[in-house]
Amino acid sequence: MRIGIDARLTHYSVAGISTYIRHLIHELLALEPAVDWRILVSRRQANPGPQTVRLVTPCHHRLERWALGTELLLRRLDLLHSPDFIPPAWGSRRMVITVHDLSFLFYPQFLTPEALRYYADQIQWAIGRADHILADSHQTRQDLISELGAPPDRVTTVHLAANARFGCLSGPFPALERYGLSPGYILFVGTLEPRKNVPGLLRAYRTLLDRGATSAPLVLAGRLGWLAEETLHSIEIERLRNQVRILDDVLDLETLVQVYNGAKVLTLASYYEGFGLPVLEAMACGVPVIASDRGSLPEIVGQAGLLVNPDDPDSLADALERVMNDDELRARLIARGLERAASFTWQETARQTYQVYQQVLGQVH
Numbered sequence: 001m002r003i004g005i006d007a008r009l010t011h012y013s014v015a016g017i018s019t020y021i022r023h024l025i026h027e028l029l030a031l032e033p034a035v036d037w038r039i040l041v042s043r044r045q046a047n048p049g050p051q052t053v054r055l056v057t058p059c060h061h062r063l064e065r066w067a068l069g070t071e072l073l074l075r076r077l078d079l080l081h082s083p084d085f086i087p088p089a090w091g092s093r094r095m096v097i098t099v100h101d102l103s104f105l106f107y108p109q110f111l112t113p114e115a116l117r118y119y120a121d122q123i124q125w126a127i128g129r130a131d132h133i134l135a136d137s138h139q140t141r142q143d144l145i146s147e148l149g150a151p152p153d154r155v156t157t158v159h160l161a162a163n164a165r166f167g168c169l170s171g172p173f174p175a176l177e178r179y180g181l182s183p184g185y186i187l188f189v190g191t192l193e194p195r196k197n198v199p200g201l202l203r204a205y206r207t208l209l210d211r212g213a214t215s216a217p218l219v220l221a222g223r224l225g226w227l228a229e230e231t232l233h234s235i236e237i238e239r240l241r242n243q244v245r246i247l248d249d250v251l252d253l254e255t256l257v258q259v260y261n262g263a264k265v266l267t268l269a270s271y272y273e274g275f276g277l278p279v280l281e282a283m284a285c286g287v288p289v290i291a292s293d294r295g296s297l298p299e300i301v302g303q304a305g306l307l308v309n310p311d312d313p314d315s316l317a318d319a320l321e322r323v324m325n326d327d328e329l330r331a332r333l334i335a336r337g338l339e340r341a342a343s344f345t346w347q348e349t350a351r352q353t354y355q356v357y358q359q360v361l362g363q364v365h
Contacts, residue, residue, distance in 0.1 A: 003357060004038040004072070004080040004092060007052075008059050011042035014251065015191075015223070017100060019277070020160055021083045027350030038075060060118060065089045065125075079357055086126050094360045097126055098134040098158075101274025101295070102143045103195055110195040110271070112226050124148060132360045134158050134353065136275040137296035158352045159300075160275050161344040166257055166284040168338075175258040179247060185217045186320060187263035187287070189256075189278040192248070193225030196270050197292070197310045204269075204316035206240060213321040221247040221259055260285040264330075265323045268292065269310045276300050280344055283337030288330050290319045304340035305333060 005025055010018045029037060029051070043054040053075065057067040065088050072080070072091025080092035087095040104111050104119040111119070127133060127148055133155045135141035141157045144150040176182065186205065190196050198220065205218045218240070250256050260266070266282035272295040279289045279301055289305035291297040298307055306323065308315045322329055 001361065002036040002038060002076060002078050004040055004053075004075065004077040006040045006068075006080065006082045006084065008040060008042045008055060008057075009084050011045045012059060017084055019163075020098070020100075023161070023163070023346040024083065024350060024353060027346045028354060031347070031350050032354060038077060040072075059084065060086075065122075079361055081353075081357070082126075082130075086122050087129050089129070094131045095129060096132045096134065096356060096360060097130040098136070099123075099127075099140060099144060099274075100136050101140055101272065102147060103272045103274070105143070105147055107195060107272055110193065115226075130154070132156065132356055134356060136160055137299050139296040139299055140274050156352075156356055158349055158356070159344055160277060160280075161346045161349055162277060162280040162284045162341060163253065164346070165253055166260065166281045166341075168286040169258065169261040171261070173258040173262050175255040176262045179245065181217070181219065181245065181262060183262040184264045185219045185245075185262065186214075186324075187259065187266045187282070188218070188220045188222070188268065189260070189266065189281070190222045190268065190270070191225040192220060192222055192246075195272055196268075200310055200313050200316065201267060201269055202240060202244070203313040204320060205243070207314060207317040208320050208324075209240075209243065211317070211321065213317075214324050216264060216324065217243050217245055219245045219247060219259070219263070221250045221256070224248050256281075257285065260287055263287050265290060265320065267316065267320065268297065269308055269316050270295065270297070271310050273297050279305065280341050284341035286334050286338060288323050288333035289337060290316065290323060302336075302340055304336035 007021050010021055037051045039052040040055055041052045043056050055071050057064055057071055069088030069091040077092035079094040081096045083098045085097050085099050087097050104116055108116050127150050133150060135155055135157050138157050141155050144155050145152050192198055208214055250259060260282055265288050267290040268278050269292045274296055276297045279291050282289050283304055291301050291305050291307055292310045293307040306319045308319050
């Protein structure tokens with residue numbers, strides 16, 4: 001059985017979907033070493049490994065589905081998994097795709113015009129082309145069925161997980177010293193883009209300061225995304241310049257683990273998340289979580305965190321005040337969070353994914 005996994009995106013990105021691809025491949029190869037795996041990578045990929053196939057077709061090219069399919073014709077794949085959701089037009093006997101979210105349907109204003117055209121033009125075709133669809137969450141699965149008409153029997157939820165290296169540390173935290181930080185801050189982790197609702201977080205934080213409920217700084221850790229400059233130069237953040245720290249260079253895992261461990265609370269009040277890995281990463285590090293009550297976040301957080309309306313900065317400020325000042329609540333959320341995070345593993349993600357491969361290939365009924 002020859003199975004291909006499209007990993008070309010990992011050459012261009014280190015976070016998000018690329019994180020999913022790397023973990024999935026690592027666990028699948030360990031789970032089923034007898035399979036004839038073909039890991040499809042960019043021709044520019046450094047040190048690709050013994051089971052990789054270098055390809056010329058770049059990701060997100062307007063002719064990608066045909067060019068990639070042509071490159072794969074001689075590979076004789078029994079199944080191809082496209083973790084970045086767009087499969088080729090041909091080139092494999094069976095096709096599986098992963099759809100991470102449908103934010104472009106619900107919040108088109110939060111995407112660049114180029115990204116919106118790319119997703120809107122191809123998602124319906126991709127769903128029709130795939131033999132099976134994986135969704136990161138039950139919410140995304142339901143959205144695929146209700147909004148795009150995907151057949152329910154061809155869509156399976158397979159949750160993601162946090163890297164096993166995310167965990168509780170006793171300190172010291174040299175990474176925090178490099179940034180001039182001390183433990184006890186409010187933390188946001190994610191790309192600084194409109195979908196993440198950073199302006200709403202800033203308004204809530206300003207309310208918290210005005211109440212005198214905390215003097216802890218707010219740390220925004222993540223790369224700058226679309227319209228980030230507008231957020232970072234808004235009137236709100238200018239008023240908070242001395243209290244807000246922006247860490248846009250946290251690239252290595254060891255540093256990020258320390259940044260989580262130094263936080264008193266993580267907040268992710270996004271308008272939409274297909275999964276929301278930062279909430280799992282924070283919980284695994286023993287950090288209480290406040291998350292949005294929309295998208296997949298309630299599903300992932302469960303009873304282990306507080307949920308707020310992303311359109312209501314006052315409710316976020318109230319939740320932050322409770323977590324920052326109520327030791328009993330903090331202890332309860334930390335215990336629940338550690339238990340919740342431990343229930344998500346990449347080994348289980350790989351096991352469920354491989355089971356779908358077998359079903360698609362007719363090996364399991």
